[in-house]
Amino acid sequence: xxxLILIPAFNEEGAVGSVVEEVREVMPxxxxxxxxxxxEDATCTVARQAGARVLPLPHHLGLGGCVQAGYRLAFELxxxxxxxxxxxxxxxxxxxxxxxxxxxxEGCEMVIxxxxxxxxxxxxxxxxxxxxxxxxxxxxPILGRPVHDPTSGYVGVNRxxxxxxxxxxxxxxxxxxxxxxxQRKKFxxxxxxxHMRPRRAGRTSITALRSLYYPVHVLLGVFVNVLxxxxxxx
Amino acid sequence: xxxxxxxxTAFSLLLIGLVLASVRRAHIRVEYSVSWLLxxxxxxxxxxxxxxxxxxxxxxxxxDAPLALLMLAGAVFLVVLYRFSLIISNLKDSNIALxxxxxxxxxxxxxxxxxxxxxxxx
Numbered sequence: 001x002x003x004l005i006l007i008p009a010f011n012e013e014g015a016v017g018s019v020v021e022e023v024r025e026v027m028p029x030x031x032x033x034x035x036x037x038x039x040e041d042a043t044c045t046v047a048r049q050a051g052a053r054v055l056p057l058p059h060h061l062g063l064g065g066c067v068q069a070g071y072r073l074a075f076e077l078x079x080x081x082x083x084x085x086x087x088x089x090x091x092x093x094x095x096x097x098x099x100x101x102x103x104x105x106e107g108c109e110m111v112i113x114x115x116x117x118x119x120x121x122x123x124x125x126x127x128x129x130x131x132x133x134x135x136x137x138x139x140x141p142i143l144g145r146p147v148h149d150p151t152s153g154y155v156g157v158n159r160x161x162x163x164x165x166x167x168x169x170x171x172x173x174x175x176x177x178x179x180x181x182x183q184r185k186k187f188x189x190x191x192x193x194x195h196m197r198p199r200r201a202g203r204t205s206i207t208a209l210r211s212l213y214y215p216v217h218v219l220l221g222v223f224v225n226v227l228x229x230x231x232x233x234x
Numbered sequence: 235x236x237x238x239x240x241x242x243t244a245f246s247l248l249l250i251g252l253v254l255a256s257v258r259r260a261h262i263r264v265e266y267s268v269s270w271l272l273x274x275x276x277x278x279x280x281x282x283x284x285x286x287x288x289x290x291x292x293x294x295x296x297x298d299a300p301l302a303l304l305m306l307a308g309a310v311f312l313v314v315l316y317r318f319s320l321i322i323s324n325l326k327d328s329n330i331a332l333x334x335x336x337x338x339x340x341x342x343x344x345x346x347x348x349x350x351x352x353x354x355x356x
Contacts, residue, residue, distance in 0.1 A: 053341075055337055055341050057333055057334070057337045058336050058337060068330075068334065069337055072334055073338050
C-alpha cells in the first residue's frame with residue numbers, strides 16, 4: 001500500500017514546517033509532498049527543511065489547481081492513497097490514521113474528515129458556518145444522503161478517485177464541487193470525525209468580499225456538475 | 235439623431251483603425267481581430283445605410299431607428315465578448331494543465347538527478 005500525504009500551501013511559511021513535522025511524527029516513513037502554489041514567502045524552503053518533498057508550481061493556480069497538481073503527480077507515481085492536509089495547521093495530523101483506516105476498511109473512493117461528528121466545529125467562523133449549513137441543505141438531495149462537513153479539505157482518496165481527480169478537478173473552492181463530481185461517477189464517500197484547530201499563522205484567502213462571492217461560485221459549480229450527470233442526459 | 239449616427243460612424247472607423255494598427259504591431263493576433271473588425275464593419279454599414287437601419291427598427295418594433303442600431307451594437311459586442319470569454323476559459327484551462335505538467339516534469343527530473351548523483355561513481 002502506497003500512501004502519500006499531500007499538503008497544498010500558499011504563503012504558509014509560519015505553519016507549514018510544523019505541519020510537516022507533525023505529519024512525519026504521526027506517519028513515520030510516509031512521504032510528504034508540499035505543493036507550493038507559487039508562494040511569495042519561504043514556504044518552499046521551510047517545507048524542505050522540515051523533511052517534505054516540494055512540488056513548486058511555476059505560477060499561482062489557486063487551491064483546486066494546486067491540489068490537482070499533487071493528485072496528478074501522485075497518480076503518475078502509482079500511489080494507492082492520498083490524504084490531503086492543509087498547510088495552515090488547522091487539520092490535526094493525528095487524525096490521518098483514522099482517515100487511512102476508513103479508506104482501507106470501507107473501500108470507498110473518498111473519506112472526509114468532518115469537524116462536526118465529534119462536536120468540534122467551533123473553529124469555523126460565522127460566515128463559514130452559515131455556508132456549511134446552506135450547502136448541507138443544497139447537497140442533501142443531490143447526494144441522496146446527508147454530509148456533515150461539505151467544506152472540509154481534510155480528505156483522503158483512493159486510486160480510483162485519484163485517477164478521476166487527476167483528470168478533472170474543480171479549480172476554485174473545490175471541496176463541495178468535488179463531492180458532486182464523485183456522485184456523478186457513482187463513487188462513495190464516508191465521513192470520519194476529525195479535530196480542527198485554529199490556523200497557526202498566515203491569513204485565510206477567503207476575505208469578506210470573497211465570502212460573498214463564494215456561495216455564488218460554488219452554487220454555479222454544483223449546478224453545472226449536476227447538469228453533467230450521465231443519467232440525466234438520456 | 236443624425237449626430238448620434240455620425241458618432242457611431244466615427245466610433246466604428248476609430249475601432250477599425252485601432253484594430254488594424256494593433257494587428258500591424260502584432261499586439262493582437264489576426265484570428266482575434268476578425269471579431270472586432272466584423273463588429274465595427276456592421277456598425278459602420280448600419281450607421282450609414284438609412285434604409286437598412288429603418289428596416290431593422292421596424293423588425294425590432296422600435297420606431298426610433300438609431301436606438302435600434304444602438305441595441306444591435308450592444309448585442310454584437312456581447313457576442314464578441316462571449317466569444318472571447320470562451321477563448322480565455324480555454325486558454326486558462328490549457329495554462330493550468332501546462333503549469334502542472336511543467337511542475338511535475340521538473341519534480342521528476344530533480345528526483346532523477348538525485349538518484350543519478352547517488353548512483354554515480356566517485
